[in-house]
Amino acid sequence: IVNLVNQITEGMKFYDALPIIKSNKEIFRPVFTNSTLFEWTYETVYPMLVPDYRGEIGSNKRKMEIDTYKVFLVFLETAFKDESSKIKPTQIMATVTGCETVPPLGLPLKITIDFATDCKPSPDGKPCDCLPVFSTCALSILIPTHTKTLEKMEESFDKAFSMGKGFLRT
Numbered sequence: 762i763v764n765l766v767n768q769i770t771e772g773m774k775f776y777d778a779l780p781i782i783k784s785n786k787e788i789f790r791p792v793f794t795n796s797t798l799f800e801w802t803y804e805t806v807y808p809m810l811v812p813d814y815r816g817e818i819g820s821n822k823r824k825m826e827i828d829t830y831k832v833f834l835v836f837l838e839t840a841f842k843d844e845s846s847k848i849k850p851t852q853i854m855a856t857v858t859g860c861e862t863v864p865p866l867g868l869p870l871k872i873t874i875d876f877a878t879d880c881k882p883s884p885d886g887k888p889c890d891c892l893p894v895f896s897t898c899a900l901s902i903l904i905p906t907h908t909k910t911l912e913k914m915e916e917s918f919d920k921a922f923s924m925g926k927g928f929l930r931t
């Protein structure tokens with residue numbers, strides 16, 4: 762590790778960065794020390810979310826999408842603010858963005874929330890039990906609109922994470 766630090770120090774000398782960093786210690790402190798500056802928070806994530814409603818305004822489909830989005834927001838806020846929450850916000854953010862902390866240059870895109878409204882019961886007649894699907898490249902989460910309650914939302918995300926299912930790599 763010492764060697765690594767030396768290498769970084771040498772590299773910064775080469776680019777004349779070290780004197781600049783030394784004379785602006787406070788600005789560079791979060792880059793080199795543990796800091797909460799790059800931690801995801803509900804307040805930083807919320808403005809990045811864009812719900813992509815497909816149902817026509819006034820339609821039942823639209824209403825289901827809006828209701829699902831509201832539950833998702835409560836779920837997200839609970840994950841961030843309630844320490845006893847089963848779902849950890851870093852887990853959500855790492856899954857959706859691929860980054861456990863806020864990238865210094867921000868995300869390249871907004872995070873799209875899509876809704877699956879056309880789920881069908883399984884062939885054996887049981888109600889659909891599909892899970893949220895995450896796409897890291899497109900920065901999107903697809904949520905089935907039958908995920909109607911906070912409890913159900915937590916359960917489905919927990920299941921998706923623990924099974925390693927519901928991931929889309931495109």
Ligand SMILES: [Zn+2]
Pocket residue numbers: 877880881889890891892905907
């Ligand atoms: Zn479904």
